[in-house]
Amino acid sequence: MAERRATSAAESVPDDWPARPELSLALNRMGCFDWDLDSGLMYVDPPALGVLGMTADQYDGHPSSLGRTLPTTETARLDAVVSQALKDGSERYSTYIRVRHEDGEQSWVHTQATIQRDGTGRPYRIIGIFRDAPGEPGGESGRPDLAEERIRVTSVVERVTAILAHARTVPDVIDVLNDARALGHLGLASVILGLVEGGRIHIVAEGQLGQPIPEFDWTGIDDPFPMSEVVRTLKPRFIETRQDFATSYPVLWPHLDPLGVSRAAYLPLIAQGRPIATLGLLYKDKEGFGAEERNLIVTLGTSIAQGLQRAMLFEQEHDLAEGLQQAMLPRRIPAIPGTHIAVRYRSARIGRDIGGDWYDVIPLPGGRVGVAVGDVQGHDTHASAVMGQLRIVLRAYAAEGHSPSTVMARASIFLHELDTDRFATCAYGEVDPPTGMVHLVRAGHIDPLLRHTDGTCRRLPLAGGLPLGLSAEFRRLEYPVTTVELDPGETLLMCTDGLVEVPGADLDDGIQQLTQIVRDGPYDIQQLAEKLCAVVEDRGGEDDMALLLLRRRGTDVPQSSGKLQQHVAQGDPDALSSARHMIRAALRAWGAGERSDDIELVADELMTNALLHTDGPGVVTVRMLTGYERRLRVEVEDTSSALPRRREAGESGVSGRGLLLVDRLADVWGVESRGGGKVVWCEFVCPPRAAGQTSRP
The missing domain is CATH 3.60.40.10 (PPM-type phosphatase domain)
Incomplete structure (x- = not known):
């Protein structure tokens, strides 16, 4: 019975069992290489070339030709890993590298090898493998490049948070996003910031490190754009392939494709439970987003949201304060x-x-x-x-x-x-x-x-x-x-x-x-x-x-060529007579010419009104103003705050004609309040003085 079971099991085993090593390697996307350090030649079998995205006719046996599928940064980093292992006496090395395929997509490849040395410790041969490593569990912990990237992203988040603590306005926040020293170490092609205003998204910053992205200045929240999507859903959107970009956002993708954008992260900037803005981070030559990197980017968005909210509140408070301050100050001078x-x-x-x-x-x-x-x-x-x-x-x-x-x-x-x-x-x-x-x-x-x-x-x-x-x-x-x-x-x-x-x-x-x-x-x-x-x-x-x-002002300011003043008391005819003589003397000295009679008549009328209609004394002042024109000014000040009124005099009346006379004869006249009293004044334009006339009485 046991013999029949053994015979049956043997008959079910495939003819090529156990599998040959090359078949196991090929099926698991793994290949071998053998590098002769003395001659510099490296043998790479077809499965390994397939992992690297190459064919046999594209490889000439020299390691440098492998660089055609590796980004420059990856080639330099792989050379550094191998050189360090050769120098420090290591027997093995292991690292992850990125490979760029013909369609522009990139993938991770793991390589490890054993270094053979002679009796003196001199390395002469390296035998190893290339293995396809798409998102393998635990792979990130063994990838130095991801550790470096984690440190870099973390430092950027810390630096941006510290800078935003001093940002007081929305333009200050935009300056931080546009500053290559703040976000440049993230390897971004562009940063886009859109503010949510009135049910729409207003793009206020774009093209931080590279060419500007020609997205619309204003977009609706329901439009087919990633920024609109994250505002609607309040969830971040990570785009990891060009195909995802082209399929999900066909309106936007034709603008991004010429710029070489391959990955993006769009974040809703949320404050007090509502979206106030949205942030777009666009990358070139960027691999996928790991779980830890996504968390760091979301943390960065939270810091920017907090800084932006502080700036918005500050601007609102500042505008309110400035409006109140300006309302209290004179609106015009x-x-x-x-x-x-x-x-x-x-x-x-x-x-x-x-x-x-x-x-x-x-x-x-x-x-x-x-x-x-x-x-x-x-x-x-x-x-x-x-x-x-x-x-x-x-x-x-x-x-x-x-x-x-x-x-x-x-x-x-x-x-x-x-x-x-x-x-x-x-x-x-x-x-x-x-x-x-x-x-x-x-x-x-x-x-x-x-x-x-x-x-x-x-x-x-x-x-x-x-x-x-x-x-x-x-x-x-x-x-x-x-x-x-x-x-x-x-x-x-x-x-x-x-x-x-x-x-x-x-x-x-x-x-x-x-x-x-x-x-x-x-x-x-x-x-x-x-x-x-x-x-x-x-x-x-x-x-x-x-x-x-x-x-x-020096050229067109009327200058006073002199001033005469006389105090006239109630019931003092001598003082009134002296004031009249003073006015006549001033007119002769200042050359008032043909205006003399008009000036004397108006001045006498003003003095008489002051004495008749008030209970106190008056002060008569006469001065000549020169500058762009010569003007003689007569002022009569009294202690009454009652302003003079024009009255219609009857056909036989003798009162009520004074102000009418002043208005007809003077070029300009007016009334000024002076504390508990007033000043009634008038001015007369006088012709230039004749030669030989004095300028002072």
Whole structure:
């Protein structure tokens, strides 16, 4: 019975059993080679050539000809492995290499060999195998190239995460993605970043390392693109073959094929459970994605998503803060005849980028202009809100015609009565461009600077008073007025301490440095303002900055050739007579010519109105303004805040014709509020003086 079972088993064995070694090798995609180091010839059997993607007629017996199917990097790495084994006395070596096939695809091949040496240890022969190794289990742990790649990808993730920690805006994140030093070690052909906006994907960065990918700037989430797919599914998409690319995305593939893209990874960038963007990583000569590499790439996407979310939130907060700040500042700067004005505001770029610094330019009656620069304590929305209220109040007090000291005192009282614990520093000046006179007051603020026409710059020391709010609390509302004369071409500079604060230095040193910068700066005040802003940005201080520059123009500013003034009291006919004589003398001295009668008549009417319709005295001022034309100006100031009104006089009436007379005879006239009173003024264009006439009475 046992004999029959043995005979039956023997009859079932194939004729070629056991298989010959060459058959076993061929069936398992394995071949042999024998390398004679002395002659340099290497025998490679047909199965081994098949594993390497070659035929017998393509191989000439020299190892160098094997390089036609190996990428250059793989040839260099294999040579390094073999050379190291020969030098260090090893008996064997083993490594994985990539092989490039005719269709462009790549595959992994494992090679191992035994090194034969003579009695002296000199290597003379290498006998080994080439074996096809497609995704074999545990193969990655024995592949030095994958270990190196794992280290490289990990270092890229760490580096990008560290860099993104400092990215504050979306352009900063894009710069990181476009920086070859950040992502270049991943071997990428291109990086594409698309932001999810309004149900569509907006491509904002592409072509980081290679040629740009001509994908549409805007694509729909339902479109047949990989970026759209990962946004819909919220899952990464790894594309490992060119065939997969061509089949899955036929619309996109014709644009990628000429660029040599063979692999890609597309990631949804998710923040707080929703996709905010999508990232595409495109590769050339890239093998498949291992499990660990996929995890690292997903980790990289998470870091980029977090950095992008921070940047988006920062930009939203910054836009809100900037909008609030700009709403609190003047929307436009008025054109003041006889002056050039430049203003700037720069935030400290910390926190909410908002603060209490402000500037203002206030047109005043008679061609004068008020200029203010201030700083409310704090860097938050409350400081900005207080600043807005204080700026408007100060502007209103100035426009009412109050003196600079009164403007400052009333602003301090307002801030003290406001429901806030903030105080403010401020510098305010009233400039008269025709005469160049500037009246300045200071409330705990830094002194302004004056730049002369020759470029020299000096500090204007002002006596000053306590900051706004504090002076009212301590009942010390005195704000001394300092008067300076601004010559044509000279520039007044007013700023907040954000422009002069230097880390590690006191305020005086900062003002000295500012003086030097202004002295060496450009003449044009707009360019000078930009230069000062650049200094602040380079310094990177922790305070915002407001800047105001005012230059008095030199050629077309009406210049005062003289001024005469007379005080006229109620019930004093002698004073009224003296005022009339003063006006006649001025007209003769200044050569008013044929306008003399009109001027005398109008001036007499204004003086009479002031005495009849008010309870206090009047002040008559006559001055000649010269420049682009000669104009004689008559001003009558009284203590009544009631504005004059035109009235229709009856046929037999004697009252109500005064303002009609002024309007008919004067070239221009108007009324200015002056604190508790007003000034009624008029101007007459006068012909040039005749030769020999004097310019002063």
